[in-house]
Every structure is written in C-alpha cells, then in structure tokens.
Amino acid sequence: MASHTVTLYEEEIKRQCSRLFGSLDRLEEYTAVIFAHELGHAEDPQLEDLSLLLDGELTIQERNWTALQIEENAWRYAEKLLADMDQAFLAKIITESLAAYREKVAGDIA
Template sequence: MKKEGLDLVVQELLERSGSLVNIKLEGHFPGNRLAGGKYSMGSHTITLYIEEIKNQCYQLFSSGEQFWDYFAVVFAHELGHAEDKELEELAERLDLCGTEQERCQIALKIEENAWGFAEKLLPEMDKAFMRKIICHSLKPYWDQLQLEPA
C-alpha cells in the first residue's frame, strides 16, 4: 500500500468530518485480534493497522480489490468513535456493568453509534458493501445478545 494514498484518504475524511483527532498508521495490531483500528479516548488518537485492514478485506471479500473503500469504511468507523458525544458516558457505564448481558448491550450501542457516523460520512459508498462490513462487525454482539440482524 502506498502511504501517500492512505494519507489522502485520511485527509479527505478528516476534512469531511471536521475532526481534530490525531492519526497514527501502523503495520500490525500488537495483539491476537484482527483489529483494523483503535480509538483511544485518553490521547484522542486513532491508530489504523494497515496489514490487519488488508487481511480483513481479504477475509470478507476474498480479494484486495476493494482495499481502498474498505480502508475508508474502517477509518470512518473509528472517526465515529472519536466524534461520539455519548462515548465517554457509555464507557463509564461499561466499566460499572453488573452483568455480561448489560456490558454487551452497551458495547453494541458504542459500535452502532460509530457505524451510524461512518454511514453519514460516506454517503457515496456502495450500500451493500458497507452493510456487509457493518453486519460482520456487529454479528458477535447480536449473537451474544441473541438478536436478529438489523
């Protein structure tokens, strides 16, 4: 992946969103998950893990042809976390949860907020493409809560 291309996508979406969040691009997520991005409230920083995003794209779409759109969707989702006015309160509630069920409901709300922002930020994105990514992302929460996909 050309860093210049990644920087262009990042700049365009930062301008569209009006966000002042800090951005870091890294190769790999330093853990055992296939996390494409992470938002840190403390430092107001989004870190994007390029190799993980590439791997996610291959897993979901069996090719890297849609990498640039996939990268934009992942970044828009992380911007959704960064710009979520409810995030701090939801994170506090998450820390105080009494049950795993309640914890999962709050975590789902956090993710749904971020995806809602991403959809508004990328109105030109192919709806079926984006829906597939969102459903894949939310499925573990829906499964745990025994909910039907929205």
C-alpha cells in the same frame, strides 16, 4: 480517547478485507470504511459515558448491550460520512462487524 488519535492497523485491515471479500481489490474503500467507523467512535458524544459504564459493575447482559450500543453509534456516524459509497459494500462490512455483538445480545434474550 485522551490522545484524540485514531490508529489503523494496516495488516489487520488487509487481513479483514481479504477474508470478507476474497481479495484486496477494494482495500482502499475498505480502509475508508474502517477509518469512518473509528472517527465515529471519536465523535460519539455518548462514548465516554458508555465506556464508564463498561468499567463499572454491569451484568453480562448489560455489558453486551452497552458494547453493542458503542459499535452501533460509530457505524451510524460512518454511514453518514459514507453516504455516497456503494451501500451494499458498506452494509456487508457493518453486518459482519456487528455480528458478534448482536449474537451476544440475542443469546441474552433467548
């Protein structure tokens, strides 16, 4: 956060794109989505406070909810930036990205 930079790991992005879509045909679009998401973190006015919470003494449930909030905030920002993008494509990426966070929160509720 302090450096005000966004880092994208190209090989990881290629791996994710290939795993999610079966090829690299939409790699450029996929990279744009990941970049918009990372910009969402950079522009999130709540990120610093939420990150400080994660550094504090939280229950596992509170930690899971906070981590989910951080990710959902970034995705909301990305969705605004990518309003003209294929929404089914974007939704698939967001759903996949949030799945592990949502599973943890759902496990907390059960």
